[in-house]
Amino acid sequence: MKKVTRLKDLAEGLNVSITTVSKALNDHPDISPKRKKEILDYAKKMNYMPNQVARSFRQQKTKLIGVIFSDNTNPFYARVIRGIEEVMFRHGYHCILMNSYEDVERETQFIDELRGLNVAGVLLTPAAGNGKSTRLLEQYDIPYVLVNRYLEKEKNTYVALDDYQAGYMAAKHLCSYGNENIFFLNFLPEVSSSKGREAGYRQALEDCGVAARAEWIIAGCMNQNDGYEAAKRILEKVKPPVSIMCYSDNIAIGAAGAVQERRYTLPHDVALIGTDDISLLSFLSPRFTTIGVPKMRMGRKGAELLIERIRAKEKADELDEESGWTDQQILMEPELLIRETS
Amino acid sequence: MKKVTRLKDLAEGLNVSITTVSKALNDHPDISPKRKKEILDYAKKMNYMPNQVARSFRQQKTKLIGVIFSDNTNPFYARVIRGIEEVMFRHGYHCILMNSYEDVERETQFIDELRGLNVAGVLLTPAAGNGKSTRLLEQYDIPYVLVNRYLEKEKNTYVALDDYQAGYMAAKHLCSYGNENIFFLNFLPEVSSSKGREAGYRQALEDCGVAARAEWIIAGCMNQNDGYEAAKRILEKVKPPVSIMCYSDNIAIGAAGAVQERRYTLPHDVALIGTDDISLLSFLSPRFTTIGVPKMRMGRKGAELLIERIRAKEKADELDEESGWTDQQILMEPELLIRETS
């Protein structure tokens, strides 16, 4: 049982009051420079490290941030999370990582726990596009920023992709191939990003004079295997050449597996485009054509917005008034990256 | 400024003491069942959530765990982290995610911060194999478990891969190709996993009657690009067929890129084997031959060991004696996964 240096120990060691030591350590103005230096030196010598739990308790606020995404293993979210961690670290915050696996129950439980932990704020992609989580956060008065998805276009603060553009670009690119069938392996249809991309896809087809067919859109693809299964079924029914647009690179990988299994070639038999620009796929042959998304920047921007929002709330709390925060909705620009699969 | 229900509010609402409410909520034995039910119901009704900061402060311990790896974006660590998060969540702990980027300074700073946060324990892969971090953890008396690397074979508690076996299996497999040159693109040579794999590699060559040459081992490969550069240089000097063993799949991907750039084919011109079994690579053609590593299990096991160790310490602290923890060293079995690149 080691014992840790406390403010009290420093105070006793220097024969000053705890108050004075605290002030010196916190850059409080009314303290003589000489005293201050003396105290700082001694603190360093004693390897003093303030007890953040005590401080958080006293100040009724922590430097902890809840970071809730569906799965840290997903290369897309991995990069977003890295961007968040980077910014939060720089500002003295710490990230509590939580995987929701798109499970609303789990997500709301996380939020309850985060409330207990008194976190300063939360970054999240609401699982399956549910509004329960934001309602809870609202109710608990916890600042939050949505990342990669929103619930309503004009509501809340979020940073997302311009999904309409992304879907439009991708579909337009596929149209240029002139294949009769242009499929879209979509994610959960209730989610904003799925909706946006589908809208873009439809508009692009229309602009190209192609009448979209209902069976072209296959919703509910969550991972590689779903992409594989969906593409497999497509290739059983439809003769190549065929075009396939995927909600994510993960899905596109699965689809590519089905294509290769049938001994079809990319892009000749199947013109394939993914989304996300997962780094692995730009190295390997065939290098995947995809929509580039600034994943780290999305994470960083989300983190920065959250910090702003936290500061606004802290200021408001001090003055005991309503936080003057005005929601900000930010869309990031996608980028068409034409490589080898279409 | 919402206000949160406290123990005091419950006590006042029910006209009992704070002590009684606290006991009811914490399953303390001496409390009448009737009272207890009454209090629990009321707490639920009031949506009471204990203030963990206050509780942590009082008990001088938190349910926070520091999780320090080089980069959450690395598919290998992403899976390890997922395994950790899973177990920790189930036991009521929360993970603070920190990326060290193999930077010792950054890592020691993290540990200082974690001490301030009073974390219950730390899981880490010591950056670049440094011993400074464990020394600090020791000094601060913070329970920790090393993951994927150790400092000394018989010291500390860790869960790692049987790297010797992994290196041996991979090299032995390559030997079966009979190519004259058998390269090994290694990671940082000061790290235990690099050493173990190199030893296995050397032994395998010896067992196969191949005299290892110094220039075959290229150390310091950290990422895809390093793998690419190293393989490129190899292919400039050496005529195929050639064999290349890689410390990671990430490095193997880079190497594969260099192979493809030269219009060589796998495994005909270059027999390639990676390590880690990154899921993407089992889907795409050529499907990578690799060494399978139980990444999630490694994370889970590390988390379980840490929890055990934390419990041992808590018990010891209560009794005010030394923790009876005996270090455990666990090695996980690698698995040779022969697919298409060798």
Next chain:
DNA sequence: CTGAAAGCGCTTACAG
């Protein structure tokens, strides 16, 4: 410029 004192929300040893 310095310091005594209150108090953040809990748990727990102790008295009844």
Next chain:
DNA sequence: CTGAAAGCGCTTACAG
């Protein structure tokens, strides 16, 4: 079985 009281390590409003 119930409750009054101390105290965890800090910060901060206040008095001097």
